[in-house]
Amino acid sequence: MTQFRGLTTLGLLAGLALAAPASAATLTTAFDADNFNDGVMFDVSVLGGPLSLQGIGINADAGTFDYSVYYRAGGIGDAVNTPSAWTLLGSFAALTTAGPGVATLLDIADIELAGGATYGFYVTDAGAFSVQYTTSTGAVGDVLAADDALAVRVGYGVTGVFGEASSPRAFNGTLAYAAVVPEPASWALMIAGFGLVGAAMRRRSARTRSVRVSFG
Numbered sequence: 419m420t421q422f423r424g425l426t427t428l429g430l431l432a433g434l435a436l437a438a439p440a441s442a443a444t445l446t447t448a449f450d451a452d453n454f455n456d457g458v459m460f461d462v463s464v465l466g467g468p469l470s471l472q473g474i475g476i477n478a479d480a481g482t483f484d485y486s487v488y489y490r491a492g493g494i495g496d497a498v499n500t501p502s503a504w505t506l507l508g509s510f511a512a513l514t515t516a517g518p519g520v521a522t523l524l525d526i527a528d529i530e531l532a533g534g535a536t537y538g539f540y541v542t543d544a545g546a547f548s549v550q551y552t553t554s555t556g557a558v559g560d561v562l563a564a565d566d567a568l569a570v571r572v573g574y575g576v577t578g579v580f581g582e583a584s585s586p587r588a589f590n591g592t593l594a595y596a597a598v599v600p601e602p603a604s605w606a607l608m609i610a611g612f613g614l615v616g617a618a619m620r621r622r623s624a625r626t627r628s629v630r631v632s633f634g
Contacts, residue, residue: 441596442472442594442595442596443565443567443594443595443596443597444592444593444594444595445563445564445565445567445568445570445592445593445595446475446521446563446591446592446593447562447563447570447588447589447590447591447592448552448563448588448590449477449518449519449520449521449590449591450552450590451477451518451519451550451551451552451590452552452553453550453551453552453553453575453587454479454547454548454549454550454551454575455547455549455551455575455576455577455584455587456542456543456544456545456546456547456548456549456576456577456578456579456581457540457541457542457543457549457575457576457577457578457579458476458540458541458549458551458573458574458575458576458587458589458590459494459498459538459539459540459541459573459574459575459576459583460494460538460539460562460570460571460572460573460574460587460588460589461493461494461536461537461538461539461559461570461571461573462531462536462537462538462539462568462569462570462571462593463535463536463568463569463571464531464532464533464534464535464536464537464567464568465534465564465566465567465568465569466533466534466566466567466597467533467597467598468530468531468532468533468597468598469530469531469533469567469568469595469596469597469598470528470529470530470531470595470596470597470598471526471528471529471530471531471593471594471595472526472528472594472595472596473523473524473525473526473592473593473594474487474523474524474526474539474541474591474592474593474594475521475522475523475524475591475592475593475594476521476522476524476541476549476550476590476591477518477519477520477521477522477549477550477551477590477591478515478516478517478518478522478543478548478549478550479515479517479518479547479548479549479550480515480517480518481514481515481546481548482512482513482514482515483512483513483515483543483546483548484509484510484511484512484513484543484544484546485509485510485513485524485541485542485543486506486508486509486510486541486542486544486579487506487507487508487509487510487524487526487539487540487541488504488505488506488507488539488540488542489504489505489507489529489537489538489539489540490503490504490505490537490538490539490540491535491537492535492536492537492538493536493537493538494538494540494573494574495538497538498574498576498580498583499580499581499583500580501579501580504538504540504580507526507527507529507539508524508525508526508527510524510525515548518550521591521592523594524541530598531595538573540576540580542576542578542579542580544578544579545578545579549575550590551575551587551588551589551590552587552588552590553586553587553588554572554586554587554588555586556572556586556588557572557586558571558572558573558574558585558586559571559572560572560586562588562589567595567597568593568595570589570593572585572586572587572588573585573586573587573588573589574586574587575587
């Protein structure tokens with residue numbers, strides 16, 4: 419029973435170990451738009467450990483528009499025209515853009531991206547024809563831009579909301595992110611938890627040996 423209590427203690431401590439983002443970084447693709455539509459859809463691959471995606475900057479026509487951002491764990495796959503396969507990440511009503519060639523920030527709610535995983539992202543203006551991107555010379559899924567943490571891949575231009583898709587299209591924009599690391603206090607909690615478990619197991623082992631001597 420002591421061992422069970424020790425393991426329970428460790429589980430509670432691990433549950434209390436909150437993840438905190440480290441210093442922020444950005445990955446930017448080329449702003450060399452030669453095409454535009456109502457939206458752009460692309461995959462992002464996490465190349466290392468878990469990350470917190472904190473913002474998406476888009477290349478947009480000058481004006482005031484309504485934007486929505488969707489994501490899909492596992493990447494776009496065959497869900498280009500399947501709204502039910504996607505999750506709404508944020509909506510931005512009457513957003514005045516910075517104009518072409520400058521990133522317009524979509525300040526999404528932070529989302530944790532698992533290490534080694536791929537996610538699809540889709541930015542749409544619901545029909546305003548404001549999203550600028552580039553007609554790619556590569557194929558859908560090719561790496562468009564990458565650093566040590568992330569890779570942005572060639573994707574699609576999309577008409578309307580989950581409408582007709584054109585490919586290959588290259589996202590013009592910026593991803594703001596931060597690595598997710600345990601806080602120092604969380605490490606201390608986990609280390610303390612391991613210590614408690616070790617002590618509990620040693621006490622249990624000692625009692626077991628004592629019982630064997632008494633009845634041997």
